[in-house]
Amino acid sequence: MVVGAETFQFQAETKQLLDLVINSLYTNKEIFLRELISNASDAIDKLRFEALTKTDLLENDDKFEIRLETDKDARTLTISDNGIGMSRDEVIANIGTIAKSGTKEFREKLKDATSDKGLIELIGQFGVGFYSAFMVADKVSLVTRKAGEKDATYWESVGDGQYTIDTTERSKRGTTITLHLKASDPDSGIEDYTDSWTLSNIVKRHSDFVSYPIISKEEKQEPELDEEGKPKKDGKSITVIEDKTLNSMKPIWTRSQSEVTESEYFEFYKHISHDWTDPLKTISLRAEGRIEYQALLFIPSKAPFDLYYHGSEWGLRLYAKRIMIMEKCEELIPRYLRFVKGIVDSADLPLNISRQMLQQDRHITQIRKWLAKKVLDTLKEIQEKDPEKYLQIWKSFGAAIKEGVSSDFENKDRVVSLVLFQSSNDPEKLTSLKDYIERMKPEQKELFYLTGESRTVVENSPHLEAFKEKGYEVLYLVEPVDELVVDSLHEFEGKSLKSIGKGTVELGSEEERQKAKQELEEKQKESASLLEFIQKRLSEDIKEVRLSNRLTSSPVCLVGAEHDYSPQLERLLRQAGNTPKQKRIMELNPKHSIFLRMQERYEKNKEDLMLSDYAELLLGYALLAEGSELPNPARFNQLVVSLMVKNF
Ligand code: ADP
Ligand code: MG
Numbered sequence: 001m002v003v004g005a006e007t008f009q010f011q012a013e014t015k016q017l018l019d020l021v022i023n024s025l026y027t028n029k030e031i032f033l034r035e036l037i038s039n040a041s042d043a044i045d046k047l048r049f050e051a052l053t054k055t056d057l058l059e060n061d062d063k064f065e066i067r068l069e070t071d072k073d074a075r076t077l078t079i080s081d082n083g084i085g086m087s088r089d090e091v092i093a094n095i096g097t098i099a100k101s102g103t104k105e106f107r108e109k110l111k112d113a114t115s116d117k118g119l120i121e122l123i124g125q126f127g128v129g130f131y132s133a134f135m136v137a138d139k140v141s142l143v144t145r146k147a148g149e150k151d152a153t154y155w156e157s158v159g160d161g162q163y164t165i166d167t168t169e170r171s172k173r174g175t176t177i178t179l180h181l182k183a184s185d186p187d188s189g190i191e192d193y194t195d196s197w198t199l200s201n202i203v204k205r206h207s208d209f210v211s212y213p214i215i216s217k218e219e220k221q222e223p224e225l226d227e228e229g230k231p232k233k234d235g236k237s238i239t240v241i242e243d244k245t246l247n248s249m250k251p252i253w254t255r256s257q258s259e260v261t262e263s264e265y266f267e268f269y270k271h272i273s274h275d276w277t278d279p280l281k282t283i284s285l286r287a288e289g290r291i292e293y294q295a296l297l298f299i300p301s302k303a304p305f306d307l308y309y310h311g312s313e314w315g316l317r318l319y320a321k322r323i324m325i326m327e328k329c330e331e332l333i334p335r336y337l338r339f340v341k342g343i344v345d346s347a348d349l350p351l352n353i354s355r356q357m358l359q360q361d362r363h364i365t366q367i368r369k370w371l372a373k374k375v376l377d378t379l380k381e382i383q384e385k386d387p388e389k390y391l392q393i394w395k396s397f398g399a400a401i402k403e404g405v406s407s408d409f410e411n412k413d414r415v416v417s418l419v420l421f422q423s424s425n426d427p428e429k430l431t432s433l434k435d436y437i438e439r440m441k442p443e444q445k446e447l448f449y450l451t452g453e454s455r456t457v458v459e460n461s462p463h464l465e466a467f468k469e470k471g472y473e474v475l476y477l478v479e480p481v482d483e484l485v486v487d488s489l490h491e492f493e494g495k496s497l498k499s500i501g502k503g504t505v506e507l508g509s510e511e512e513r514q515k516a517k518q519e520l521e522e523k524q525k526e527s528a529s530l531l532e533f534i535q536k537r538l539s540e541d542i543k544e545v546r547l548s549n550r551l552t553s554s555p556v557c558l559v560g561a562e563h564d565y566s567p568q569l570e571r572l573l574r575q576a577g578n579t580p581k582q583k584r585i586m587e588l589n590p591k592h593s594i595f596l597r598m599q600e601r602y603e604k605n606k607e608d609l610m611l612s613d614y615a616e617l618l619l620g621y622a623l624l625a626e627g628s629e630l631p632n633p634a635r636f637n638q639l640v641v642s643l644m645v646k647n648f
Helices: 012-022 031-051 088-095 104-112 116-126 129-135 196-207 262-273 355-360 362-385 387-407 412-418 433-439 455-459 462-470 480-488 510-526 528-537 567-576 593-604 609-625 633-646
Strands: 006-009 066-071 076-081 137-145 152-157 162-168 174-181 214-223 237-245 281-287 293-299 316-320 323-329 341-346 420-423 426-432 446-451 475-477 495-499 542-547 556-559 584-588
Touching: 012 129, 031 066, 031 076, 031 129, 031 174, 031 196, 031 262, 031 323, 066 196, 088 137, 088 152, 088 162, 129 137, 196 214, 196 262, 262 281, 262 293, 262 341, 281 362, 293 362, 323 355, 341 362, 355 362, 362 387, 362 412, 387 412, 387 420, 387 480, 412 433, 420 433, 426 433, 433 446, 446 462, 446 480, 455 475, 462 556, 475 480, 480 567, 510 528, 510 542, 528 542, 528 584, 528 593, 528 609, 556 609, 584 609, 593 609, 609 633
Parallel strands: 066 214, 316 341, 446 475, 446 495, 542 584
Antiparallel strands: 006 162, 066 076, 076 174, 137 152, 137 174, 152 162, 214 237, 281 293, 293 341, 316 323, 420 426, 420 475, 556 584
């Protein structure tokens, strides 16, 4: 079917992005070439991979290459490849929209980013790939023919919000992109990209490792030769044009580390990650022996926007003897380390290995183990030697790393030692468990923590009062993943973790604790009848009412039994399915004047209606204090109002 020329509007956010690019916010203009070459190289990778099973896609042309051609008079630069190409629909889908970034998140961020700096950072984080061509070109056109198809597609845009598509012809599969260049202008960083020396330098700087030849035509002056092939004595020089390969094509991971510069590693990172910012750390590995492989891993400087999405893809690039066989191989790195980018080149894998085979492959399993350990060791090293850098890593990826505590049984200790928490010790500084232990009081046997919605809620929770007063440090576990962490982490270096929202607490020296316990038991006996009365009144929500030393200024709080879920976890579980409601334990502060007044009134009149209202009010207070919702806010308000009226 042949469809004629059609004009389309860019998707709204694509247009917005395009305006940004055209307005030249990004200073390093030459990277447009890196992006287009990177796309060409990806396209050849894809073709090569598909051709492993469908050899006829190659159409007898397996001399893969990327060509740069210039026309000084027309001021054009052309980049062509003989890769997989695109169908008409693919052109619309891939070039008319921001493929990987057309998500809600990206749109919202784009809306929010009002300053130029914010926008540049945003572009850095998402990359604009193909659109970077508009930094240096007034008009971009593209001719592409998908491998295995007959028709080719023409696409053209001047970056004004619309593009034109038409059907055309191309003798072979692949893609040709023509840039109608803007005038070179040193002030805005636009060079003359029709100049072969300039192009050659840009390729060396940004794309040297690309595994296909990047070829440009070079004009050379050669002396005229005589019959024997020697230069003629008074011969003229003649102009010859020949192909010149601009890149070394050497896979960067096969070169010795000392020979590769940091910026070469960074360029490679940008090529494989589609990220425009430099990574924080490069890790190079080589194993010889029973299993032979090389790996080059990177820790990015920022989390991708979809790091915490369910179902987002991750994985390392997998090569078998230099040939890429999979772009995102999840089997190479555990999910909790999904932020790590990089490649693995194995000498022991067949080229046509399937996903299913991969999952069972012994080599892959072994490589994955080594890589996980290496990444964890590297993180540890950064934590010890460069705490500031580690903090940056932790802020971006910490919540993912924490998942490893419950999912990576084998490396659990390694992961735990990397984990940082908020704590009552410092309003801002995070702490490791090891540092917490160093600050523990001599008689303290457990690591105390409290889970909650946010630092503010936890910090103001009544549960904390006695700990604050007596100077015990409490970890604040305020991220959703923390529930999973404590659930699978019962102890650290021989010390158990204890939630201060569960069970009973006794603080102080052995002697103090005994004394306090005894006193409390006596008071408890004295007030048994009142406590029972309150429990009956609140029996729908409360399974036990008791006195406690946990509180100093608050009248009441709710706690769980030792093995109950925390209220946050219960809420999560309830959202996921129908977990039965858990009843809580109510703890009253025996020194608080509310309790003392209640006791007085109860002794005078066991039927006092006010006592029943007070029981309800106490429950409401306790729920609000821990950040939980009231089951019936209207009822609570009614009680408060009637109380306000009475005592006014
Ligand atoms: P990214 O490379 O991060 O996906 P780009 O904006 O660079 O984003 O490219 C968008 C998409 O356009 C690519 O994912 C690819 O599907 C398609 N594309 C771009 N250039 C080519 C090309 N030379 N050959 C085939 N497809 C291409
Ligand atoms: Mg790209």
